Amino acid sequence: MPTFSSGRPPHTRHFSYAVALCLVVSLLFIVGCAPEPKGPALTLAPLPWARDALEPIISARTLSLHYGKHHAGYVIKANALIEKSRFKRKSVEKILSATRGKNKYEALYNNTAQAWNHAFFWGSLTPKGGARPAGPLAEAINREFNGWKGFRSAFIETALSHFGSGWVWLVKDKKTLRIITTSDADTPIAQGLTPLFTIDLWEHAYYLDYHNKRKVYVEGVFDGLAHWKKAEQRYRP
Numbered sequence: 001m002p003t004f005s006s007g008r009p010p011h012t013r014h015f016s017y018a019v020a021l022c023l024v025v026s027l028l029f030i031v032g033c034a035p036e037p038k039g040p041a042l043t044l045a046p047l048p049w050a051r052d053a054l055e056p057i058i059s060a061r062t063l064s065l066h067y068g069k070h071h072a073g074y075v076i077k078a079n080a081l082i083e084k085s086r087f088k089r090k091s092v093e094k095i096l097s098a099t100r101g102k103n104k105y106e107a108l109y110n111n112t113a114q115a116w117n118h119a120f121f122w123g124s125l126t127p128k129g130g131a132r133p134a135g136p137l138a139e140a141i142n143r144e145f146n147g148w149k150g151f152r153s154a155f156i157e158t159a160l161s162h163f164g165s166g167w168v169w170l171v172k173d174k175k176t177l178r179i180i181t182t183s184d185a186d187t188p189i190a191q192g193l194t195p196l197f198t199i200d201l202w203e204h205a206y207y208l209d210y211h212n213k214r215k216v217y218v219e220g221v222f223d224g225l226a227h228w229k230k231a232e233q234r235y236r237p
């Protein structure tokens with residue numbers, strides 16, 4: 001009478017099944033027990049310099065209101081909205097990409113984007129600004145904007161031609177650099193772009209110091225506070 005066999009003794013096969021089962025159970029246990037991210041999605045990080053460090057271009061009074069009231073307010077509102085949403089365990093970048101342009105999440109997007117934009121803005125400024133970029137970023141700027149003068153005038157012109165509240169950005173779009181503006185809270189990271197540098201164009205950023213003279217503020221920040229070393233670090237050719 002012929003018999004059918006895998007060629008391995010039955011007790012060996014049972015042992016293999018048991019090992020495989022143990023591995024699956026262990027994996028499920030590990031996944032189930034993996035700690036979920038705790039705490040709020042956004043935090044109000046301390047400013048990287050003293051509140052009077054950007055004077056006279058940005059006064060301590062403006063900075064105290066801008067950071068302590070506006071930025072802090074966006075963080076508080078964003079965290080409250082995220083906590084009540086299905087995004088509470090997602091990264092800020094994923095939240096922004098998933099909620100952009102969706103009416104249902106308009107307030108969540110706006111507050112989260114403003115919190116992110118402001119943190120990025122503080123990182124774009126330094127009291128030791130004024131120097132020009134170096135290395136690959138400088139080469140790309142010279143190549144794509146016909147030199148530093150061309151870049152400076154294009155950046156400032158773009159900022160001044162923006163209507164209403166928003167932001168002016170130097171971004172990397174695939175392989176090229178672009179100067180863009182976004183309206184209100186909108187942010188380039190929700191559009192698949194890589195921001196390198198920004199200036200806040202909301203009136204709360206300059207009205208106390210310059211009233212309606214946005215040009216004086218933008219030129220002052222660009223020429224005196226721009227943190228090009230940080231932009232170089234953000235740039236990946």
Ligand SMILES: [Fe+2]
Pocket residue numbers: 066070118200202204205
């Ligand atoms: Fe702002």
